[in-house]
Amino acid sequence: MTDRKAAEKSSREIALDILIEILEKGDFSHTQLNRTLKTQTALTKQDRSFITRLVEGTLERLITLDYILNGYSKVKVEKMKPFIRNLLRMSLYQLKYMDQVPDSAVCNEAVKLAGKRGFKSLSGFVNGVLRNIARNSKGSVFPLEEKEREEYLSILYSTPRWIIEKWLKDYDYETVKNMLAAQFEEKKYTTIRVNLAKNTVEELTERLKEENVETIDGNYLSCALKIQGFENMESIKAFAKGRFTVQDESSMLIGLIAGIQEKDFIIDVCGAPGGKALHAAELLKGTGMVETRDVTDYKVALIQENIRRMGLPNIKAVKKDATLKDEDSILKADIVLADLPCSGLGVIGKKPDIKYNMTREKQQELVKLQREILSVVSGYVKAGGILIYSTCTVNREENLGNVEWFTENYPFQLESLEGLLPEKLPCETKEKGYLQLIPGIHETDGFFMARLRKNT
Numbered sequence: 001m002t003d004r005k006a007a008e009k010s011s012r013e014i015a016l017d018i019l020i021e022i023l024e025k026g027d028f029s030h031t032q033l034n035r036t037l038k039t040q041t042a043l044t045k046q047d048r049s050f051i052t053r054l055v056e057g058t059l060e061r062l063i064t065l066d067y068i069l070n071g072y073s074k075v076k077v078e079k080m081k082p083f084i085r086n087l088l089r090m091s092l093y094q095l096k097y098m099d100q101v102p103d104s105a106v107c108n109e110a111v112k113l114a115g116k117r118g119f120k121s122l123s124g125f126v127n128g129v130l131r132n133i134a135r136n137s138k139g140s141v142f143p144l145e146e147k148e149r150e151e152y153l154s155i156l157y158s159t160p161r162w163i164i165e166k167w168l169k170d171y172d173y174e175t176v177k178n179m180l181a182a183q184f185e186e187k188k189y190t191t192i193r194v195n196l197a198k199n200t201v202e203e204l205t206e207r208l209k210e211e212n213v214e215t216i217d218g219n220y221l222s223c224a225l226k227i228q229g230f231e232n233m234e235s236i237k238a239f240a241k242g243r244f245t246v247q248d249e250s251s252m253l254i255g256l257i258a259g260i261q262e263k264d265f266i267i268d269v270c271g272a273p274g275g276k277a278l279h280a281a282e283l284l285k286g287t288g289m290v291e292t293r294d295v296t297d298y299k300v301a302l303i304q305e306n307i308r309r310m311g312l313p314n315i316k317a318v319k320k321d322a323t324l325k326d327e328d329s330i331l332k333a334d335i336v337l338a339d340l341p342c343s344g345l346g347v348i349g350k351k352p353d354i355k356y357n358m359t360r361e362k363q364q365e366l367v368k369l370q371r372e373i374l375s376v377v378s379g380y381v382k383a384g385g386i387l388i389y390s391t392c393t394v395n396r397e398e399n400l401g402n403v404e405w406f407t408e409n410y411p412f413q414l415e416s417l418e419g420l421l422p423e424k425l426p427c428e429t430k431e432k433g434y435l436q437l438i439p440g441i442h443e444t445d446g447f448f449m450a451r452l453r454k455n456t
């Protein structure tokens with residue numbers, strides 16, 4: 001689409017087209033958003049944040065929005081025309097969750113959009129549904145918490161019921177509520193890790209200030225900063241020069257619990273885009289070597305691009321499938337990082353489409369894949385060496401469940417994390433050798449890590 005044509009589209013129309021791509025055609029939310037915002041050069045900074053909020057918010061609240069719409073429309077959401085269903089979802093999101101937009105403007109804009117895109121005959125329907133919802137100050141009738149706990153949580157926190165059922169088996173009710181609520185916390189800051197091989201925290205803070213990027217300290221680690229006030233990451237010069245990388249503090253902990261020593265040889269078996277491997281290379285202080293692997297050329301290129309940007313000499317990226325035994329690596333590594341593909345339910349606050357795309361069956365398949373990879377790559381650890389197993393999920397089966405299975409079947413023992421974690425970080429299982437970070441409790445992504453020592 002040309003810039004002139006793009007400029008004729010309102011922010012709402014752009015947001016709606018993005019939502020249709022994601023919800024009707026299955027594209028990933030962050031890919032689709034980034035792609036569109038990059039091409040729509042006529043948009044102001046304000047337009048961009050409005051579109052982002054509208055798309056991410058509508059996705060985050062999808063189950064709640066559909067539940068409310070179904071209470072006001074004879075035609076159920078799934079039977080509506082795709083354009084109309086997404087127009088209603090997006091407009092309802094503004095009515096319910098964006099105070100700064102007056103209700104009448106939301107309804108008028110929705111009617112206009114329906115007409116513009118060839119649905120004039122349905123503009124009365126769109127207007128009726130939205131105005132009825134806006135007029136009903138009492139709101140919708142939700143399932144009762146005391147009677148239908150799972151359904152209540154699913155509708156209120158817009159999270160598929162199977163996830164709620166699973167979490168209620170693994171955690172107490174209050175913890176589950178905290179985890180669910182944490183998805184909707186405002187994401188004001190992006191967490192970054194300072195590349196200490198290129199600058200100190202103070203130097204980077206100063207440079208970012210010169211670029212009008214605000215920084216505050218991370219929650220737990222001195223190499224972590226939280227930043228805001230930029231339009232997109234690529235436009236920050238300090239980023240392009242590899243002075244920092246984007247990484248959640250949960251992931252930074254991997255470098256610490258690995259207990260890296262100078263000259264270590266480290267294999268990261270599932271490495272793209274390279275966050276943990278690059279941190280490991282930095283901790284090696286120019287010595288040793290990190291070999292980071294992934295399964296496709298595309299993923300390996302992503303790692304290589306990050307290696308180039310961060311400018312570290314002791315790391316390389318190669319294409320290797322972690323399910324296939326690499327004879328040359330047997331008993332070679334001081335440390336193996338196994339940050340494996342997982343259900344990703346610890347990061348649904350950042351990537352809301354994960355919760356709708358993941359299923360019980362896919363999750364079961366992932367447990368199998370994780371075990372298959374662990375069986376193969378544990379062979380690469382030297383006798384007495386370390387295997388770090390991690391995932392960005394909160395499901396017990398994929399985390400502690402797998403560790404229990406692994407230690408029963410392979411010659412490894414969990415080893416204490418005492419002295420390896422930041423003092424400030426609450427961790428009751430430190431001594432046991434693993435840590436489950438929980439959104440809403442730890443102010444990080446939901447993340448699991450375990451330190452396993454191979455028997456000598």
Ligand SMILES: C[S@@+](CC[C@H](N)C(=O)[O-])C[C@H]1O[C@@H](n2cnc3c(N)ncnc32)[C@H](O)[C@@H]1O
Nearest residue numbers: 270271272273274275276294295321322339341
């Ligand atoms: C959780 S991500 C890794 C994140 C990475 N460790 C980091 O810190 O940036 C999991 C990665 O595993 C890769 N993967 C999936 N199946 C694989 C396989 N059979 N062999 C190697 N890598 C695989 C995916 O492509 C994905 O990049």
